[in-house]
Amino acid sequence: MHLPTILIVDDAQHEIFLLAGHLEEWGYRSLSACNGVAALDVLRNCAADLIVSDQEMDGMNGIELLQRVKHLYPLIPFIMLTAYGNASRAVAAMKRGADDYVSKPYVPDEFHAKIARLLKYPGVLRCRGNRQDDLEALPAFQEIITASPNMISVLTIAAKVVKSPDTTILIFGESGTGKGRLSRTIHRASGGSDNNFVHVSCAAIPAQLLESELFGHVKGAFTGAVRDKTGKFDSARGGTLLLDEIDTMPLELQAKLLRALQERTYEPVGGHTRNTVACRIMCATNQELRALVHAGQFREDLYYRINVFPITVPPLRDRKSDIPLLANHFFEHFHTNVTHSTFGISQEAMENLCQHHWPGNVRELENCMERAVILAEESQVRPQHLTIPKFSQTRNDESGLESGFWYDEARIRLAFECNREQFSLESLTNHVLHSVLDACGGNISQAAAMLGINRKMFYRRKLL
Secondary structure, three states: OOOOEEEEEOOOHHHHHHHHHHHHHOOOEEEEEOOHHHHHHHHHHOOOOEEEEEOOOOOOOHHHHHHHHHHHOOOOOEEEEEEOOOHHHHHHHHHOOOOEEEEEOOOHHHHHHHHHHHHHOOOHHHHOHHHHHHHOOOHHHHHOOOOOHHHHHHHHHHHHOOOOOOOOEEEEOOOOOOHHHHHHHHHHHOOOOHHHEEEEEOOOOOHHHHHHHHHOEOOOOOOOOOOOEOOHHHHOOOOEEEEEOHHHOOHHHHHHHHHHHHHOEEOOEOOOOOEEOOOEEEEEEOOOHHHHHHOOOOOHHHHHHHOOEEEEOOOHHHOOOHHHHHHHHHHHHHHOOOOOOOOOEOHHHHHHHHHOOOOOHHHHHHHHHHHHHHHHOOOOEOHHHOOOOOOOOEEOOOOOOEEOEEEOOOOEEEOOOOOHHHOOHHHHHHHHHHHHHHHOOOOHHHHHHHHOOOHHHHHHHHHO
C-alpha cells in the first residue's frame, strides 16, 4: 500500500520531530530538510506528495523554495508555515503559489484536514481557485491536469452537460489537444464505464464500410456479409458514442446520421427493423465546420443538429501555464516504465519546453517527454534530450508573421535547426507538415493544398 510522503522543511529540528510524529499518526511517511537548498536535494532523489515548509530559514527561505518548487515540480502541493498573526506573509505566500498556509503553533486537527484535502484533490482542483466547488463533485474531472484559466472555463462548461445524457456534444480543437480525453471524462462523470464508451474515427474507416460500422448490417446485405453484425450505435447502448473527425464523413452517410439523431432510431444496413438510439452522441473535429458547410463539404442541417452543446478545447500554446504541469506529469508517468533513475527536468530544459510553440499540442509534448526520459538515463532531462527544433526567428515584412515558416504569393521561407543526432528525413518532414499546418491556422485542407497533396495523404503523413 502506498503511503503519501510529505517533505518537512524547517531549520528547527524539534519542529520537524513534532510534525513527523503527527504525520505518522495520520498515516503518512515523512522526509525532512533543514532549508530550501537541502529540500531541493531531497526532491532530486525522492518523490514527495506534498511539501510543508517554514517561511523563515537560512540559506534559502520558504518563499524562495516555493518559487523553485512551483517551477520544477508544479504538481506537488505546497503548505507554508507562518508565524501566528502574520497575515501579510501568509497572503504573500499564497500570491506566490502556495496551496495553503498554517499558522504556528498549529492546531493538529485543522492541519490534518488541510493536508488530506490537498492530497485528495491533486492537479486541477488545487489550481482552480474560486472555481473549485464547480467541479469538486465530479471525480472524473479531477484527473485533468491544468492551471490555465481558459482550460478551467472549458471544464466548468463541460461539467454542466454531465447531467443531460440526451444532449449531443460537439467538441472542437486542434489535433492533440485532448478532445478524446475530454469526451471520455464527460462520459465517466455521467456514470458511464469504459466498456460502453465507443470511439469511432470516421477518417480511419473506408467510406464504404463506415455505414456498416456505425449501424451494423444483416446477413446477406452485401457481398461478404455472411452473418449479422452489431454496429457501434448498439455497442454504445447505455453509454457514449464518440464520432471523431466527423468532418470526414461522406455526405450520403451524413444524411443517414442526421435521420438517426432526429428520430433516435436507425436501421442496420440491409435490415428493415428500426433500432433505438440509446446512447449519448458526441462529435469531435479539428476543422471549422461552418467553412465546410459553405464549401458544400458538410451538410448544414447536420451541423446545426450536432452543434447543440459546443465545446472548444484551446491549443497548448494558448495555455502555456499547463506546459510545466503536463511535462512533469508525463515525466513521472514514463519514469516508472524505465529501469534507470532519471532525476527530474532541468531548469534549462523546462524553459525550452515552455518556449516551444507545440503545433502537435499535448500529444507532441507527451511524445517528447517519453523520448527524453529514455535518453536522460542517470541524469536530469536536459535540452539535448528534447526533440524540439530551435527555430530561427525570421520576419515576413509583408505579412507581419514572425516564426520559423512564412510565405507570400511568390516566396516561401522555412527555418529549421536541430541537433545533428536528431536530424533525419522524418524530423524534417514532420517539421514541414507542422509548420505549414500552423501557418494555415490548423486547416488541413489548406495546408495540404499548399504542399500539393490531398487532405488524406497529409493526415496519414502527419500521424507517422
